Amino acid sequence: MQIRVTEIPPDGRKTYEGEAAPAVLSLDSGDPFVKADRPVRFRVAASLAGGRLIVQGQMWTEALFRCSRCAEYFRLAIRDDAFERVIELPPDALSVDLTEDIRETILLRLSGYPVCRADCKGLCVRCGANLNRETCCCKPPDDGQWGALDQLKLPVKPG
Ligand SMILES: [Zn+2]
Ligand SMILES: [Zn+2]
Structure with missing residues (x-):
């Protein structure tokens, strides 16, 4: 996700909507426990305040998890409805890349012991x-x- 700072109105916000390929999550494709096979979708609003870039919004995706009890694969939605980043901008910044932030946000939500259902x-x-x-x-x-x-x-x- 590239936020072009020059596109943001000085006293307003600009909405960015789109998706990032599953590869941004850099999950090991040989990982037997989770497979990221869907893009990460995002909808955020970017604004500027006092030399800072403020990005707020949502991101969501789905992944295939392997149940830690029965070893079957199941699909689970992962989302963050309160994504927020405040970034100190260098004086000559033209754009900010938030790909790493997307990755971090989604990876934090991957459960270590997923179960296909509570009563598996x-x-x-x-x-x-x-x-x-x-x-x-x-x-x-x-x-x-x-x-x-x-x-x-x-x-x-x-x-
Ligand atoms: Zn038995
Ligand atoms: Zn299970």
């Missing part, structure tokens, strides 16, 4: 079945990992 049942820890779609015949892991942990952490002596 995840995968069976024994057979790997997707428990959202099927019921497997494994017993609940009651004597498994948690049992072992309990034995480790509770050396309580009676009396």
Whole structure:
């Protein structure tokens, strides 16, 4: 997103609307957990005040996330309705590039542990079945990992 400072009326605002290619997010295309495959759309208003550029508005996109419980991909909207940057302008500034700000704003909103839905049942820890779609015949892991942990952490002596 390029804001051309000379286009902004001294006592008004100029609206910028458009989109930035998914590549601005510089996500690793081999990242198995999130894929940015849609452009980032933005609508911002730019104004000038006391040698500063003020940019306020919204940006939004969608990304494909891999559920951290069941490993299925799902699509999720990411948006910032209160994007704001105040930039100190050098005296001879002609334009300001906010691409890095777009990137930062969207990346901050990528969840570290996305789930496809709040009640995702995840995968069976024994057979790997997707428990959202099927019921497997494994017993609940009651004597498994948690049992072992309990034995480790509770050396309580009676009396
Ligand atoms: Zn899931
Ligand atoms: Zn199972």
